[in-house]
Amino acid sequence: MHKIDWNHCLAAVWRARTGQLREIRRIDPVRLEQLLGVERQKAALCLNTERFLAGKPANNALLWGSRGTGKSSLIKALLQRYRDEGLRMIEVDKDDLVDLPEIVDSIREQPQHFIIFCDDLSFEEGENSYKPLKSALEGSLELPPENVLIYASSNRRHLLPERMQDNDQARVHNTEIHFGDAIEEKISLSDRFGLWLSFYPINQTEYLAIVDHYFADWQGDRSRLHADAIRFAQGRGVRSGRVARQFFNSCS
Structure with missing residues (x-):
């Protein structure tokens, strides 16, 4: 595996085809203060990350919910905030999780x-590529390294598809709900993330507050700007920070 100098490299991406980490030189510059409307999630994730950097117990984090609401941006923005405190980031595609043990082995002895x-x-x-993720989240015979956490974003709360027929096996015993094997398998994966943040x-x-943030220096008719922003969001069927940014990109 290609050796990376983590004293100078802030982030890398795993390339399964070559079996190597590739340094990311053009890092997304998004900052925490740019993310609006997610103050609760921002505070919780920052607190967890600060505990992690301080060597205190911290949780793997699952950020789940509606598309375009800032889940991925919030994770990426941590790098700009905590880079000088030794935080580094490695992006791994879902399809490459089978390589997670090798990736973790390459960084477990690093000081960052x-x-x-x-x-x-x-x-x-039918997919089983999440099995290495389970081991990385809680370990197997070997405990996970103390200098590695997993932060994931997803549109699904339990990461796996949930179907109505899965509930057919659920039963109540002594006032306690016991789920069937199908649901237990799905919940067992998401349960390994100690911090859940919903969006x-x-x-x-x-x-419109996010739109105003992007158009802080706008000198034109702000009422008309808001009307155009609303029509833009209606055309996409959703209001989100991502749509506000896209509106800014199309008009500024």
């Missing part, structure tokens, strides 16, 4: 603290 970033993480019926669609007031 690493977040393994899995973006848009979800699995379909929901924003309302129109919050959406």
Whole structure:
């Protein structure tokens, strides 16, 4: 495996075809203060990350919910905030999770603290590529290294598809709900993330506040700007920080 100088490299991406980590030189410059409407999630994730960097117990994190609500941006923004405190980040595609043990082995002895970033993480019926992820989250015979956490974003709360027939096996015994094997398997994966952060669609007031943030220096008619922003969001069927940014890119 190619050796990376983590004293100077802030982030890398795993390339399964070559079996190597490739340094990321053009890092997304997104910063925490640019992310609006997610103050609760931001505070919780920062606190968890600060505990991690301080050598205190910290949790793997699953950020789940509606598309375009800032899940991935929030994770990426941590790098700009905590890079000088030794935080490093490695992005691993869902399809490459089978290589996770090798990736973790390559960094477990490093002095820096690493977040393994899995973006848009979800699995379909019959897939078993999440099994290495289970081991990395809680370990097997060998405990996970103390300098590695996994932060993942997903549109699914339990990462795996949930079907109505899965509930047919659920039963109540002594007032306690016992799920069937299908649901237990799905919940067992997401349960390994100790920190769950949920993201929901924003309302129109919050959406326009984000638009105003992007158009802080706008000298034109702001009422007309808001009307155009609302029509732009209606054309996409969703209000989100991502849509506000796309509107800014199309008009500024």
